[in-house]
Amino acid sequence: MSVEAGSRALLADGDVVLVRPLHPADTDEVLALHTRLTEQDTYFRFFGARPSALDKLAAEMTADPGPGHYAVGCYRRGELVGVANYEVLKDSTDAEVALVVDATVRTQGVATLLMEHLVSHARKTGLKRLVAEVLAENAKVIHVFADLGLRFEASVGGPERDVVMILDEDATYLDAVLKRDSVADAASLTHLFKPSSIAVIGAGRRPGSVGHAVLANLVASGYPGPVEVVNPHAGEILGVPSVPSVAALSRTPELAVVCLPAPAAAEAVEECGRRGVRAVVIISSGLTGTEAGARVHAAVREHGMRLVGPNCLGVVSTDPACPYDLTFLGSRVKPGNIGVVTQSGGVGIALAESLNDLGLGMSTLVSTGDKYDVSGNDLLMWWTADRRTEIAVLYLESFGNPRKFSRLARQLARTRPVLAVRSGSGDTAQRAAASHTAAAATPAVTRDALFEQAGVIAVDTVAELVDVIAGLSWQLLxxxxxxxxxxxxxxxxxxxxxxxxxxxxxxxxxxxxxxxxxxxxxxxxxxxxxxxxxxxxxxxxxxxxxxxxxxxxxxxxxxxxxxxxxxxxxxxxxxxxxxxxxxxxxxxxxxxxxxxxxxxxxxxxxxxxxxxxxxxxxxxxxxxxxxxxxxLNRPEAGEALVPLEDPGALRAFAAGREGWLPPRDAVELLRLAEIPMVETRYVEAGDSVAAATADLDSPVVLKADADGLLHKTAGGGVLLNVHGADRILEAFRTLRSRFGSALRGVTVQPMAEPGREFLVGVRSDPVFGPLVVFGLGGVDTDLIADRAARLAPLTGADADLLLDGLRASKALWSPGRLDRGAVRELLLKVSRLAELVPELTELDLNPVRAHSDGCVALDVRARLERPAAADPFLRRLRD
Missing domain, CATH: 3.40.50.261 (Succinyl-CoA synthetase domains)
Structure with a gap:
C-alpha cells in the first residue's frame, strides 16, 4: 500500500502503529490530542498558554495535503498519538515543521517516525530544508531533530533555537534510518522468537493432521512457557489443556499458531487480534486471493500483530532460553548457528534434513510462505542483533523491497556470511527489450548484481547451498x-x-x-x-x-x-x-x-x-x-566525483518529461549531467542541413532519427566519413529517401577519434531501482554480448568491477592502450545521473568510444517515466 494511503510501522519498543496523511475528517482527533497536552507540553508547543483558536489550528493542520502543506498522524491501536506537519515558506524550498506527541508514548520514537515520513515527502516534492523554531529548554525535540541523521544546524544563545535540517540524499541519513528500523524490528520479532506463552489453534487429536504434528513438535522441543490448545472437541491433546475458543484461553498468548482451514483461520486471526495476541504464525493454506485472506490482512493491520505465513511450514527457534518448534517437520532440528528464512516449505524441509545429516544445527528457521508480513528483510535485521546466528541462509522467490534488502544484507555480510539460493532465472521472467541496455538488464542479471554488491554468496541449488554451508562451518575463509x-x-x-x-x-x-x-x-x-x-x-x-x-x-x-x-x-x-x-x-x-x-x-x-x-x-x-x-576486503566507498555545478538544473530539465527523449533533449540531458559526448547537431527533416552544419569540421557522420529505427547501424541509418557541404546535403537526401515519412530528423557529428567502443547504459526497475550496464559496444554489442552490471549508486570499487567484469577485460586494459580512468569516471557519472533523476527509466550510450586519452559518447537514447511514489527506505511493514 502506498505511503499516502497509510502504512504500518514499528516503534522503538516493537509496537505496531499506523502512519498516514491527515485529512479534514481527522480534525476532531487532532484537536483532542492538543487539548490533552500537559501544561509543559503546551508551553513547548505554543511558547505559552494554549491558544484560544486551537480548533482553527487543528483545521489548518488537517487540510488536504497540497503543494505547500503536509501533515501525518501516528495511530496506535486506532488512537491518534502523534502529529507532525510542515508548511512551505513563501517562494522558498524551505518548510517549517511542527511536532506534537502524546506523553504516554513519548519515549517510543513516535516523533522520529513521524519526522522520517515528513522528510520522505518533502524530498519527493523538491524541498531542500526543514526548519523549526524551538525553545532552548525543549531539549527532547532538539535531540529528535539532531539525531535524525540529516545535516543539522542550530543557533546558539537566547531562549529560542532556530533549527535547520538539510535534506541531502546521502548514506548517513539512510544508515541512521536503517539502524532505527533494525532496533524496532528486532523488538517486534521478540514476540515471535521469545514468546512468554504459546497457543496452538486447530491442533487435532488425530496424529496424521498438521495441527497435531505442530503441537507434538512443540511439546518435544522443550519450550519452557505455558502452552494451550484451541480445539472445541477436546479437553486436552498430548497432555496440553484445550479450550473451545481463543476467548476461552486462560491467558492471552504472546504467540499463536493457526492450523485451520482458510475461513476458520481468518476468524481465528481476528479473535487473536481482539484478544491482544502480539504475533501469529499461520500454517493454513488457501487464504491468498480470497476474502479470508483479505480479512487476515485487515486484522493484522487493525490490531498491530506480526504475522508469519500463511501457507508455510512454520517457525523454529533453538535459543536455549526459549526453544520451540512450531512446524510439521518430520525430525528434530539440532541447535546450531545457521539462520534460515525460506518462502518454500519444501526447501526448508530439504535443508533441515541435509543439515541434520551433516550434524549441523540451526539458530532459527522461518518459513514465510505467502509472506503477508514477516519477510527476509525482517530476518536480516533480527540476525544482525542475534549473535547466535553465524551463517544466514535465504531462499527468496520474490523481493518486496530489494533496495532495502541490499543495505541490510551488506551490513550483515560484513560480520558473517549471507547465502542465497537463486530463483526465477528463466527466460519466461525476462521482459521485451527496447534497447541494448534493456536486453542486458534481465531480472536475473539485476538479482545477481544485487547479490554480488551486497556480498551475498549465491548458489543455484539446495545441494550447492549445503556444500557452501559445510565449507563455511568447518574452515576459515x-x-x-x-x-x-x-x-x-x-x-x-x-x-x-x-x-x-x-x-x-x-x-x-x-x-x-x-x-x-x-x-x-x-x-x-x-x-x-x-x-x-x-x-x-x-x-x-x-x-x-x-x-x-x-x-x-x-x-x-x-x-x-x-x-x-x-x-x-x-x-x-x-x-x-x-x-x-x-x-x-x-x-x-x-x-x-x-x-x-x-x-x-x-x-x-x-x-x-x-x-x-x-x-x-x-x-x-x-x-x-x-x-x-x-x-570483505573491498573498500565500501570509492572516490567521490566532483559535485555537479547545478544538480537542480538537471532535475528541473527531467521533471515532467515522459517517453523517449528527442535526440536534442537526450544530448542536453548528458550535458547537464557532465557526461562527455561528441559535439552534436540535430536537423529536423524539413530544415536546412547546410545551415545547421556550416561550421562543423569535416568529415562528419550522419545518423537517422526515424520511427521504428532502434539500432541505427544495422538499419542503414548511419552514413560515415561524409566530406564537404555538398556531400552532407547528398547524404541527408539519401537518408530522407531511405526512410521517407518515418524520418524525423538527422543527427550530424564530426567523426570521432578511433578507439575501442563500449556500451554504457541504465535500466531502472520499479522494484530494484537503476542498474548500470557496461559492455563491448558498437557492432560488437549483439555479436559478442560481453557485459557486466551493477546497481546504482556505484562506488569506485563497483566501477572497477564493471571494468574488470568482461571476458575481454584483461586484453582491454593493458597499460597505455585505453584511458581506463576516463571510462571509470563516465560510469560513475552515469550512476550519479540515475540517482539524481529517478525518472530515468532507460539510458543507452552506444557506442562510447575510448582511446588512450579519454572517452566520449557518440550516441544516446534516453527514456523518462514518472517515478514510483514509494520510498524504498521509509520505515514501514508489508501491507
Missing amino acids: PGGPRVAVVSNAGGAGVLAADACEREGLVMAELSDETREQLVKLLPSEAAVRNPVDTTAAVPPAVFADALRAVLADDGVDAVLAATVPTAVGDPGASIAAVLPPEYKTVFAVRPGQRARVAPLVEGGRNGVTACYDDPAAAAAVLARLVRYEQW
Whole structure:
C-alpha cells in the first residue's frame, strides 16, 4: 500500500502503529490530542498558554495535503498519538515543521517516525530544508531533530533555537534510518522468537493432521512457557489443556499458531487480534486471493500483530532460553548457528534434513510462505542483533523491497556470511527489450548484481547451498585465490586443478624450498609441482607430511587434498592430523564417497573439514569463499566525483518529461549531467542541413532519427566519413529517401577519434531501482554480448568491477592502450545521473568510444517515466 494511503510501522519498543496523511475528517482527533497536552507540553508547543483558536489550528493542520502543506498522524491501536506537519515558506524550498506527541508514548520514537515520513515527502516534492523554531529548554525535540541523521544546524544563545535540517540524499541519513528500523524490528520479532506463552489453534487429536504434528513438535522441543490448545472437541491433546475458543484461553498468548482451514483461520486471526495476541504464525493454506485472506490482512493491520505465513511450514527457534518448534517437520532440528528464512516449505524441509545429516544445527528457521508480513528483510535485521546466528541462509522467490534488502544484507555480510539460493532465472521472467541496455538488464542479471554488491554468496541449488554451508562451518575463509592441489591419485589431482581454473582460482606456484622438501619426502616418480601427485604408494603419514609442506608455502592460500584409499593405506584419514593449519583453508576430496559432502571426521572443530565427493564441488565452494573474502576486503566507498555545478538544473530539465527523449533533449540531458559526448547537431527533416552544419569540421557522420529505427547501424541509418557541404546535403537526401515519412530528423557529428567502443547504459526497475550496464559496444554489442552490471549508486570499487567484469577485460586494459580512468569516471557519472533523476527509466550510450586519452559518447537514447511514489527506505511493514 502506498505511503499516502497509510502504512504500518514499528516503534522503538516493537509496537505496531499506523502512519498516514491527515485529512479534514481527522480534525476532531487532532484537536483532542492538543487539548490533552500537559501544561509543559503546551508551553513547548505554543511558547505559552494554549491558544484560544486551537480548533482553527487543528483545521489548518488537517487540510488536504497540497503543494505547500503536509501533515501525518501516528495511530496506535486506532488512537491518534502523534502529529507532525510542515508548511512551505513563501517562494522558498524551505518548510517549517511542527511536532506534537502524546506523553504516554513519548519515549517510543513516535516523533522520529513521524519526522522520517515528513522528510520522505518533502524530498519527493523538491524541498531542500526543514526548519523549526524551538525553545532552548525543549531539549527532547532538539535531540529528535539532531539525531535524525540529516545535516543539522542550530543557533546558539537566547531562549529560542532556530533549527535547520538539510535534506541531502546521502548514506548517513539512510544508515541512521536503517539502524532505527533494525532496533524496532528486532523488538517486534521478540514476540515471535521469545514468546512468554504459546497457543496452538486447530491442533487435532488425530496424529496424521498438521495441527497435531505442530503441537507434538512443540511439546518435544522443550519450550519452557505455558502452552494451550484451541480445539472445541477436546479437553486436552498430548497432555496440553484445550479450550473451545481463543476467548476461552486462560491467558492471552504472546504467540499463536493457526492450523485451520482458510475461513476458520481468518476468524481465528481476528479473535487473536481482539484478544491482544502480539504475533501469529499461520500454517493454513488457501487464504491468498480470497476474502479470508483479505480479512487476515485487515486484522493484522487493525490490531498491530506480526504475522508469519500463511501457507508455510512454520517457525523454529533453538535459543536455549526459549526453544520451540512450531512446524510439521518430520525430525528434530539440532541447535546450531545457521539462520534460515525460506518462502518454500519444501526447501526448508530439504535443508533441515541435509543439515541434520551433516550434524549441523540451526539458530532459527522461518518459513514465510505467502509472506503477508514477516519477510527476509525482517530476518536480516533480527540476525544482525542475534549473535547466535553465524551463517544466514535465504531462499527468496520474490523481493518486496530489494533496495532495502541490499543495505541490510551488506551490513550483515560484513560480520558473517549471507547465502542465497537463486530463483526465477528463466527466460519466461525476462521482459521485451527496447534497447541494448534493456536486453542486458534481465531480472536475473539485476538479482545477481544485487547479490554480488551486497556480498551475498549465491548458489543455484539446495545441494550447492549445503556444500557452501559445510565449507563455511568447518574452515576459515581463504586468505586469497592461490590454490594448491595435493593428491595420491594423478587423475583426481588433474580434475581438481582443472576445476579450480574453471572457477577462476589461481593455481599456486610452489616455491623452490617447498619442491625440494617434497622431493625428499616422496618417491622419485611423484610430481612435485602443482598439482602435487604423491603417487598411490605413499603411506598416510607421508601424505600428511607432504600436505604440511605445501600448507607452509607462503605462496599458497588454500589446498584441495584429493585422496583415494589403496592397499598401502588411506591417506584421507591422515588429513585430520594436519588440521587446523594457521590461516589456511583445506578441503578434502574423496571420489566415490556416498555423500555429496560430509565432515572429514565427526566431533569437535579440530581436524574437521568438509569432504566432497567431487573435485568440482570443492573447487566451486572454494571459489565462492574466495570471492566473499575479496568482497570483505573491498573498500565500501570509492572516490567521490566532483559535485555537479547545478544538480537542480538537471532535475528541473527531467521533471515532467515522459517517453523517449528527442535526440536534442537526450544530448542536453548528458550535458547537464557532465557526461562527455561528441559535439552534436540535430536537423529536423524539413530544415536546412547546410545551415545547421556550416561550421562543423569535416568529415562528419550522419545518423537517422526515424520511427521504428532502434539500432541505427544495422538499419542503414548511419552514413560515415561524409566530406564537404555538398556531400552532407547528398547524404541527408539519401537518408530522407531511405526512410521517407518515418524520418524525423538527422543527427550530424564530426567523426570521432578511433578507439575501442563500449556500451554504457541504465535500466531502472520499479522494484530494484537503476542498474548500470557496461559492455563491448558498437557492432560488437549483439555479436559478442560481453557485459557486466551493477546497481546504482556505484562506488569506485563497483566501477572497477564493471571494468574488470568482461571476458575481454584483461586484453582491454593493458597499460597505455585505453584511458581506463576516463571510462571509470563516465560510469560513475552515469550512476550519479540515475540517482539524481529517478525518472530515468532507460539510458543507452552506444557506442562510447575510448582511446588512450579519454572517452566520449557518440550516441544516446534516453527514456523518462514518472517515478514510483514509494520510498524504498521509509520505515514501514508489508501491507
